[in-house]
Amino acid sequence: RIKEFKNMVDHLTDVPKKVINNEQIITSSSPYRQKYHVESESGTLGDPNGFSYFNGKYQLFYQWSPLAYSQKPHYTQHGWKHLVSDDLIHWQDLGAAIESDTRYDRYGTYSGSAISEDDKLLMFYTGNTWINTDTQNNWVRIPYQITAYMDKNNIVHRNNDPIIEGTVSGYTAHFRDPKVWKKDGEYYAILGVQRTNLTGTALIIHSKDFKDWNLLGELNTKYDSLGYMWECPDYFELDNNGVLVFCPQGLKSEGNKYQNIYQTCYLMGDKVSLPDTEFNAENLKELDHGFDLYASQTMFSPDGRRILISWMGLPETSYPTDKFHYSGCMTIPKELKIINNKLYQVPIRELDTCRVNEQIIKQTLTDNVYQKKLSQTANEYDFSIDFKTSNAFIIDLFADEDDQRRFRIILNKKKNEIVIDRSTTGKDISVAYGTTRTLDYSIDNEINIRIYTDTSSVELFVNGGEEVFTSRVFPKKSQSYLFLNSVGGTTAVTGNIYEMSK
Numbered sequence: 339r340i341k342e343f344k345n346m347v348d349h350l351t352d353v354p355k356k357v358i359n360n361e362q363i364i365t366s367s368s369p370y371r372q373k374y375h376v377e378s379e380s381g382t383l384g385d386p387n388g389f390s391y392f393n394g395k396y397q398l399f400y401q402w403s404p405l406a407y408s409q410k411p412h413y414t415q416h417g418w419k420h421l422v423s424d425d426l427i428h429w430q431d432l433g434a435a436i437e438s439d440t441r442y443d444r445y446g447t448y449s450g451s452a453i454s455e456d457d458k459l460l461m462f463y464t465g466n467t468w469i470n471t472d473t474q475n476n477w478v479r480i481p482y483q484i485t486a487y488m489d490k491n492n493i494v495h496r497n498n499d500p501i502i503e504g505t506v507s508g509y510t511a512h513f514r515d516p517k518v519w520k521k522d523g524e525y526y527a528i529l530g531v532q533r534t535n536l537t538g539t540a541l542i543i544h545s546k547d548f549k550d551w552n553l554l555g556e557l558n559t560k561y562d563s564l565g566y567m568w569e570c571p572d573y574f575e576l577d578n579n580g581v582l583v584f585c586p587q588g589l590k591s592e593g594n595k596y597q598n599i600y601q602t603c604y605l606m607g608d609k610v611s612l613p614d615t616e617f618n619a620e621n622l623k624e625l626d627h628g629f630d631l632y633a634s635q636t637m638f639s640p641d642g643r644r645i646l647i648s649w650m651g652l653p654e655t656s657y658p659t660d661k662f663h664y665s666g667c668m669t670i671p672k673e674l675k676i677i678n679n680k681l682y683q684v685p686i687r688e689l690d691t692c693r694v695n696e697q698i699i700k701q702t703l704t705d706n707v708y709q710k711k712l713s714q715t716a717n718e719y720d721f722s723i724d725f726k727t728s729n730a731f732i733i734d735l736f737a738d739e740d741d742q743r744r745f746r747i748i749l750n751k752k753k754n755e756i757v758i759d760r761s762t763t764g765k766d767i768s769v770a771y772g773t774t775r776t777l778d779y780s781i782d783n784e785i786n787i788r789i790y791t792d793t794s795s796v797e798l799f800v801n802g803g804e805e806v807f808t809s810r811v812f813p814k815k816s817q818s819y820l821f822l823n824s825v826g827g828t829t830a831v832t833g834n835i836y837e838m839s840k
């Protein structure tokens with residue numbers, strides 16, 4: 339792997355246009371291209387980075403390797419893609435913001451964050467490098483924590499002196515993903531790191547001027563040995579709480595929990611006390627219960643919302659889109675709220691502007707007798723229903739006419755659980771990690787289900803965002819039916835379905 343990177347091309351402009359065009363043509367022939375989710379026009383899309391509001395627009399960057407699937411593997415590791423938007427839905431593509439072209443980030447402009455300040459967008463990211471330390475071809479990873487700023491012309495200026503070179507005593511070279519915030523006029527950043535005893539944690543650093551930084555210490559939680567590495571930590575305060583969203587790698591599955599190769603989790607508690615970095619929080623929870631969500635990042639919008647966006651995809655996972663030389667997309671943005679001491683994820687209201695052609699649903703489904711079959715002209719919709727079931731209610735999305743192939747959602751009152759099942763969707767994804775996900779959830783009262791589908795994804799919100807399930811799904815052309823079915827009793831449903839236009 340290391341050898342491949344040795345002849346890395348430094349700039350996209352050095353790559354023959356023909357190569358770039360060819361990749362984009364292959365990608366555009368994919369039947370799975372999304373309608374209203376951000377995707378790369380070729381290659382890989384990974385973690386959201388630098389999610390912020392600056393220069394009158396929302397700014398979104400992401401981990402981007404546009405030529406990851408090209409013939410020449412040495413084009414692989416790239417930089418930050420840059421998009422801007424007025425509404426968080428319609429994005430303008432501004433191309434590469436940062437490329438991996440300095441001695442500090444030559445092997446990857448890794449994840450990081452941004453906050454706006456006057457006429458600058460202050461940025462902080464990890465540069466990844468490898469060096470060959472001996473004649474035995476032993477390569478050693480050396481990370482650099484780099485600050486930069488973007489001007490109003492979208493030009494990124496990197497500072498020549500990294501904030502941290504390599505690692506800090508007590509930690510390995512897995513040291514990355516600074517997320518920066520400002521409090522009482524001073525700057526703080528949280529980084530995901532690995533201790534030399536191979537457990538994961540996070541560090542907080544501090545600066546008065548965004549130039550000189552000092553290490554405050556480890557985020558002091560009661561989770562002392564949670565996985566082997568924490569990636570992409572994001573700390574923010576919401577109402578009177580401190581919330582840490584992060585990706586602890588190496589969690590063993592525990593009952594229904596931690597079934598994916600890697601998970602995104604959160605801790606919510608008191609605000610982190612600074613400068614002593616005490617974080618009093620318990621009840622580690624999974625942020626999402628679906629198959630495909632990782633590396634979430636939040637921003638504070640000018641109208642006072644805490645908005646979260648995530649990579650809909652997982653590291654080290656193959657997807658059917660690989661064949662079309664791309665992978666990954668962003669989730670829809672969600673507004674975070676705390677209701678009754680729980681973190682809710684609510685689809686942002688801007689999504690409502692995409693809704694067209696409302697269809698009203700009002701039905702009492704009887705036991706296995708009646709299936710309400712809804713035939714969409716397209717698979718991209720916003721579907722919201724309230725239901726009350728006496729036993730179990732099933733929603734089959736992306737179904738073919740006979741309901742043989744489908745993505746199934748089971749809302750089981752008797753078992754008090756919600757199950758999603760993609761075993762019969764047509765294309766297998768990561769089956770080694772199982773084809774169902776289950777969440778214990780009480781379905782006693784009337785509850786609301788809201789589903790956003792796009793050409794190749796499902797985002798399911800339970801009870802106004804109390805629980806979320808995010809998954810990719812890769813249907814055949816014939817799979818554009820939606821079945822509602824009541825099993826072992828009756829289910830009363832009312833709601834509506836809109837097509838999503840863009």
Ligand code: FRU
Binds near residue numbers: 514
């Ligand atoms: C998470 C991650 C980050 C890293 C980046 C590299 O998906 O591994 O920790 O900065 O991706 O692309």
